Amino acid sequence: MQPALPQTPVTVLTGFLGSGKTTLLNRILTENHGQKYAVIVNEFGEVGIDNDLIVNADEEIFEMNNGCICCTVRGDLIRIIDGLMRRRDRFDAILVETTGLADPAPVAQTFFVDDDVRSKTKLDSILTVVDAKHLLGEIDTAQEAQEQLAFADTILINKTDLVSAEELGRVETRIRRINPTATIHQTQRCDIGLDKVLGRGAFDLDRILEVEPDFLDEFHEHEHDDLVSSIALVTKDPLDPVKFLPWLQMIIQRLGVDILRTKGIMAFKNDNDRFVVQAVHMLVEGDHQRPWKPDEERVSRLVFIGRNLPKDVLESGFLACRA
Numbered sequence: 001m002q003p004a005l006p007q008t009p010v011t012v013l014t015g016f017l018g019s020g021k022t023t024l025l026n027r028i029l030t031e032n033h034g035q036k037y038a039v040i041v042n043e044f045g046e047v048g049i050d051n052d053l054i055v056n057a058d059e060e061i062f063e064m065n066n067g068c069i070c071c072t073v074r075g076d077l078i079r080i081i082d083g084l085m086r087r088r089d090r091f092d093a094i095l096v097e098t099t100g101l102a103d104p105a106p107v108a109q110t111f112f113v114d115d116d117v118r119s120k121t122k123l124d125s126i127l128t129v130v131d132a133k134h135l136l137g138e139i140d141t142a143q144e145a146q147e148q149l150a151f152a153d154t155i156l157i158n159k160t161d162l163v164s165a166e167e168l169g170r171v172e173t174r175i176r177r178i179n180p181t182a183t184i185h186q187t188q189r190c191d192i193g194l195d196k197v198l199g200r201g202a203f204d205l206d207r208i209l210e211v212e213p214d215f216l217d218e219f220h221e222h223e224h225d226d227l228v229s230s231i232a233l234v235t236k237d238p239l240d241p242v243k244f245l246p247w248l249q250m251i252i253q254r255l256g257v258d259i260l261r262t263k264g265i266m267a268f269k270n271d272n273d274r275f276v277v278q279a280v281h282m283l284v285e286g287d288h289q290r291p292w293k294p295d296e297e298r299v300s301r302l303v304f305i306g307r308n309l310p311k312d313v314l315e316s317g318f319l320a321c322r323a
């Protein structure tokens with residue numbers, strides 16, 4: 001008889017839109033900790049961008065774009081893990097980054113209710129990243145954000161540079177009302193010793209059963225905020241940065257309450273580098289990322305995620321920024 005292989009540890013990385021999950025993932029993938037991770041990334045919206053924002057590490061990265069991970073969990077996630085497990089000598093642990101709008105319960109549940117997955121993997125931790133600046137404005141309307149906190153065993157209160165000590169205290173108090181036991185760390189740009197968040201065996205099934213008594217039942221119901229949708233804008237024509245950047249600023253100032261998240265990879269005229277724009281509500285960042293590769297098609301992709309987004313206005317404004 002073959003000796004049983006050790007179960008591969010899995011970390012589920014969750015947190016509301018724009019909280020800092022990819023920032024943490026990039027840290028994990030670039031720091032020198034001697035571990036190799038297989039990464040499963042799920043994102044909201046039909047045009048994939050997250051995969052392009054993850055550092056080009058030598059890791060195995062799988063994208064799941066077709067819908068929300070918590071809804072497709074029975075199919076895609078199980079299939080990907082099954083495929084990974086056939087190559088389990090190539091990595092030490094698995095990271096699953098969920099979309100900002102995912103309920104982590106069905107994701108975590110996969111590691112218990114599917115026999116094959118359960119025998120080969122072990123849920124190590126549900127790690128939730130929080131945007132200290134935006135949490136209090138979002139938490140009452142976003143059921144998913146509450147679920148992400150309730151299920152966490154470790155919480156990073158990130159973006160502490162954007163709030164006062166008093167605001168930070170209010171954020172922590174609110175989190176404690178939802179989850180009194182998780183370990184909480186405060187971070188800027190998710191700067192944390194990785195030994196504090198990975199491989200700690202922090203997941204506690206008994207506690208989860210207290211939060212969600214039907215956690216191990218086969219069909220776990222969960223709800224989404226159906227008003228949140230995404231709009232993807234794409235063009236192969238180069239954009240003029242002198243038109244595009246002020247337009248984006250203006251749109252985000254005007255619609256920033258409803259636009260939860262903006263992400264884009266832009267191809268500007270006479271510019272050999274990819275330009276990445278990101279915004280969480282009205283806070284915008286933009287920078288060159290890396291040169292376009294010779295065989296890479298120079299396509300600009302911009303995704304807005306939010307409520308009541310005026311598609312026609314966004315589309316015509318975007319196309320008017322062509323050089």
Ligand SMILES: Nc1nc2c(ncn2[C@@H]2O[C@H](COP(=O)(O)OP(=O)(O)OP(=O)(O)O)[C@@H](O)[C@H]2O)c(=O)[nH]1
Pocket residue numbers: 015016017018019020021022023024050099100158159160161162187188189190261278279280285
């Ligand atoms: N000021 C500040 N900005 C941060 C910090 N951490 C991350 N950001 C910025 O916040 C934005 C969102 O960060 P991401 O890591 O992409 O967030 P995410 O949770 O992966 O986003 P989604 O996957 O879209 O939900 C980016 O523009 C980051 O540069 C921080 O500590 N302080």
